[in-house]
Amino acid sequence: MITTDLMKISSNCGDSSCVGIPDVSTGSCSNESECSSSDCILSPGGNEYFLPSSVESFNIPFVGQEFESLSKGYKFYKDCEGFNDFKVGKTDGKQVKERRTVSRRCGCKAKMVLKFMSPNKYFVFSFAEKHNHDLASETGRQFFRVNRAMTISLRNIVYDGAKVNIGCRKMFCFAKEQFGGYSNMMIDKFKVILESSEGFYYAYEADSVGQLTKMFWTDAIGWRNFEIYGDAVSFDATFDTNKYSMIFTPFTGVDKHDRCVTFASCLLSQESVSIPNAFSDVNGLIASKHRLCMWHIMQKFPLKLCNRLCKDTDFMKKMKKYIWSSVIEIDEFERGWEAVIKEFKLKSNKWLQDLYALRCSWIPVYFRDEPMFGLMRTTSRSESENFFFGQFHKQGDTLCEFWLRFQSAIDRQRNETARLDHESKSTIPTTLSKWFIEDDAADLFTRAIFYKVQEEILASFFEMQIKRMTDEIDGVTHMEIKDVRVKDKLFKVYVSRNHVVCSCKKFVMCGIVCRHAFCGLKQIGVTKLPRSLVLNRWMKIADSGT
Incomplete structure (x- = not known):
């Protein structure tokens, strides 16, 4: 006292x-x-x-x-x-x-x-x-x-032993072996894999008493997938999978089938940057540009601002018009944001001021020139990955059980990828137009990506209006195209027989040719998709080494 x-x-x-x-x-x-x-x-x-x-x-x-x-x-x-x-x-x-x-x-x-x-x-x-x-x-x-001092999980083990009349000393010795044994089992297993599997890599850290605190691992397939699909990576350290309260953090990307693919994995006793850096140091992620999750930010608007303002007025509708758009320019966004803030008299709101100061980290228009940044605007990929692994793991898994279940999950993921590869290579999707460029796309892309391309091709037939077109200069034709789905906006397209550049920048952000570009190609009579517009990451042969 x-x-x-x-x-x-x-x-x-x-x-x-x-x-x-x-x-x-x-x-x-x-x-x-x-x-x-x-x-x-x-x-x-x-x-x-x-x-x-x-x-x-x-x-x-x-x-x-x-x-x-x-x-x-x-x-x-x-x-x-x-x-x-x-x-x-x-x-x-x-x-x-x-x-x-x-x-x-x-x-x-x-x-x-x-x-x-x-x-x-x-x-x-x-x-x-x-x-x-x-x-x-x-x-x-x-x-x-x-x-x-005993940790909470260790105390629970000793307490459970007391329920079945196992003395504290015996249960503590058992728990000690369990805590050390399972982590050592994973490390010993990794050492064996390292000797027999070229390309396998792991790193780990332990605390002062020898308990595992951080572990990172990947294999040759993970390295290979990262080389092909590592232009956009997501990781979310919120998935608790085992009885030691270690956070499972998979590094997730998007493969050629538009599915989640696991590059590497971490186990962390608490959120830390040191082990993820083991991956980024080797692969250059340190110099990458990072972005915040838009969905989580948008969810905070009713909490940080008046709930009535967000639900009973058109404030959110007007704000989302500028926040979510990826076809406007930066100055358009900044003028639009300022106009909405002024209209609803929120200029003195500290949270909005801080959010605006971070605009380069989450607003899509600031990523229009960043390759493949349109693939991940939220953490939905990581959440989907967590859901997938959650079907294999249980909250009370030991590290031994976790490793066995993880291997099963990865095998399932890679087997599904192999099945999709087989379907894409052994079947030809139905084309809906008589334009040869659609047949060419069906031969090049996986089925999932072809359907996205097909949607853009069909839109170029029925939803585009050419408002202005110049004569060809040095093989390049300039067009201004109206998209009927986008009000008050003309898209500038510079098209030649072997390349297209569009002001919407969909190809830069997602690697898929936009409808405006297809409209321009159709106008000048191109029948084969320019190979400069075919990214290896979306092709059927993406991981074949050719």
Whole structure:
């Protein structure tokens, strides 16, 4: 119980029988033969003092530092890098009579004192860093009580054992083997695969007690898929699949059948960038341009703004006109945004100001010149991938079970891809026009992509109006085309017999020729799709190496 406004978080070697706040802060006074992690300094009087070695200055408490609560201050002191070489305990300042007992107490004065200022605010009143004893070795740290805390999942295992009359000690030993064994099983399995499978790669990290915290892996097929389809990658670290609460994070792309394809996978104890970077460092994702999920942002409008404004007015309709459009120019979007904000008197809204400042990270018009950025505007691909893997995994899976189920899921995904490959190569879809360019597209593209191309071809017949057309100059004809589905917009098309450029930039963003371009090709009599407009990633032979 805290009865004063001062609380010491210290390594002072006091009596551990303090009522309310047990004091377990005893420094080790033994002369261990192992190398310790402390630096010894001499005082002017010849006394030896010990400091944790290799500690960054930002990890050391300082007088005046503030914390929201005592527990946060205690946790900071306890978790300081280099400060886990000695025991840390708490005291309210009361002196406890010393008793004869077996102890390693040596009167160490190292401590951090917090003083109460106001509710939810404490500050560092004093801090003494020097110890009068050598600090524990790396192998000795595990015996401190503060480093022997059980995780929630480990406690649940021990508790479940007690239900069937298995003692705590036996169950703890079993859990220890289980926690270490399953992670080691995966690592051992990866080592075997690495020796027998060229192209397999894995990386992992463990914490100070040897528990697995991060793991990344991929294989030769994953590398190959990334080389072909890695122009757009999505990953979502929200899928909890196992009993250790590790997050499963697949790296997902879009294959030639417009299906999700897994490039690589991660298991993370918490969201972290270090393991995903193992993939990005090798493949150049570090230099990639990242974007935010539009769907999640749009869902926040009613929460951040007045719900009535979003539901009972045409505010959202007008805003979506500019937010979702990928055919307008940047200046059109900025003028439209400003007009809507002004109309509904939201210019002073801080959330909208911040959102507008981030516009280059989520508004489609800012990605019109980025190849293949139209494939992923939301995290729906990752959510679809999570749903797929969720059919194989259960929340309580061990890592052993997870790995077996993961292999089954990947086998299913790749088998489905093989089936679609067979169907695309062994069948020819029905064409709906008499234009030879449609037959050419049917021969080149997979079935799923051909149907998208076919939709654009048919629209070029029935929904396009050529408003202006120039004479051919240097083999290039300039046209201005009206799309009946898009009001107040003329699309500029520059067409030749071997290439087309359209102001809608659908080909840049999605790799599929737009209806305006097909209209231009039809107008100048092209009967074969220019090969500059055929991306390898959409072809039937995309992964054949040709």
